[in-house]
Amino acid sequence: MPEGDRRAPKSSRGSPDGSTRAAPGGTVAGPGPADEEIIRRVLAGEVDLFVELITRYQQHVGRIVAGHVRGDMVDEVSQDVFVRAYTSLPTYAFRTPFAHWLARIAVRSCYDVWRSAAARKEVSISEMGDEHQDWTERLLATESEERFEELVRQQETTELLHWALAQLSAENRMVVTLVHLEGHSVREAAELLGWSAVNVKVRAHRARQQLRKVLEGALRDPT
Amino acid sequence: MRRSSKEQLDKLERALARAHEFQEPPRFSHGWLDSIMREVRRQPVGVTPLLEMPLLVWRAAAVVVLVSLIFVGSVLTWNAGRADADFTALFAEAGVDATLAGDP
Numbered sequence A: 001m002p003e004g005d006r007r008a009p010k011s012s013r014g015s016p017d018g019s020t021r022a023a024p025g026g027t028v029a030g031p032g033p034a035d036e037e038i039i040r041r042v043l044a045g046e047v048d049l050f051v052e053l054i055t056r057y058q059q060h061v062g063r064i065v066a067g068h069v070r071g072d073m074v075d076e077v078s079q080d081v082f083v084r085a086y087t088s089l090p091t092y093a094f095r096t097p098f099a100h101w102l103a104r105i106a107v108r109s110c111y112d113v114w115r116s117a118a119a120r121k122e123v124s125i126s127e128m129g130d131e132h133q134d135w136t137e138r139l140l141a142t143e144s145e146e147r148f149e150e151l152v153r154q155q156e157t158t159e160l161l162h163w164a165l166a167q168l169s170a171e172n173r174m175v176v177t178l179v180h181l182e183g184h185s186v187r188e189a190a191e192l193l194g195w196s197a198v199n200v201k202v203r204a205h206r207a208r209q210q211l212r213k214v215l216e217g218a219l220r221d222p223t
Numbered sequence B: 001m002r003r004s005s006k007e008q009l010d011k012l013e014r015a016l017a018r019a020h021e022f023q024e025p026p027r028f029s030h031g032w033l034d035s036i037m038r039e040v041r042r043q044p045v046g047v048t049p050l051l052e053m054p055l056l057v058w059r060a061a062a063v064v065v066l067v068s069l070i071f072v073g074s075v076l077t078w079n080a081g082r083a084d085a086d087f088t089a090l091f092a093e094a095g096v097d098a099t100l101a102g103d104p
Helices: A035-043 A047-066 A071-091 A098-119 A130-141 A145-152 A155-166 A170-181 A186-193 A197-220 B005-021 B030-042 B053-101
Strands: none
Touching (some): A035 A071, A035 A098, A047 A071, A047 A098, A071 A098, A071 B030, A098 A186, A130 A145, A130 A155, A130 A197, A130 B005, A145 B005, A155 A170, A155 A197, A170 A186, A170 A197, A186 A197, A197 B005
16 A cells, blocks of 8 residues: 655645655646635635636545545535535635645545435445456466556456445545545545544554454455 | 354355455445535535544643643632631630630
8 A cells, every 4th residue: 555745835835746756747827816815805705716726626525535536426426525625715724825724624524425415324335246256366366567557457357446445434545545545644645634643543443453354354355 | 153152153254355355446426526515615614623623622622621730729719718717816816805804
């Protein structure tokens, strides 16, 4: 699993991808007012200027959300993130870069999605499908790194990932994704989730064990 | 399972982590942006401070609780001091009464 140290961007203008995944993209370029100025003007009543913030940070938010929810949910959840950001805008204290503040809302929105899905008992606990079983067999049989990479890029891998994550609780799912899949430190994950570092640290270990147990069960019991 | 369970699990886990890295960034349509703005215009500004309000509330509540404890503690201490003084005075008075009544 990757272990990365993501540094906070110093400015709230220019590098929205600094707070979550390492993948580049969505960088703000070109002239325009700073985030702070736009936020102040939006708060002063120029609501239409909020579109500028959405344009600047849609890729940033989209990447975070896509890392936590299924592809068919990304549009809706990202939309919810921006609406929540707008309604919470008066609480933005200008102390941290806007990208970080937005990342916290995005991560917590994703957590809310899984938490409410669990409350409604909508989370799938189905068996792994035949096609995924076949894919797993091929993956485990492969010896070459090229073939491994080729298999990893297939749709079945993403589906299997979502299936495995769906077996975890909302809390464990968030921690596994942030710490083990995205390589955030415990402190960063705690900050994003609004939990204590101790809670994340304890949960990170347990959550990974739970994920491995799920995968082990899938390997042992081909159905 | 063919090989050692741990080896297989590590491989599968590594594959899933790589799959997570490869996820395509989403592409949002212009309609998506418009629908956010429609929703935003419907929202009254600054009514639901979702992110930082709980922290402020907790801090304020902690301060109120602390001040209340200090206040209650000092009142109790003060009252206890007064009660001690009252009891001492009472016993002293009782002692004096007994002496006056001629008790040994």
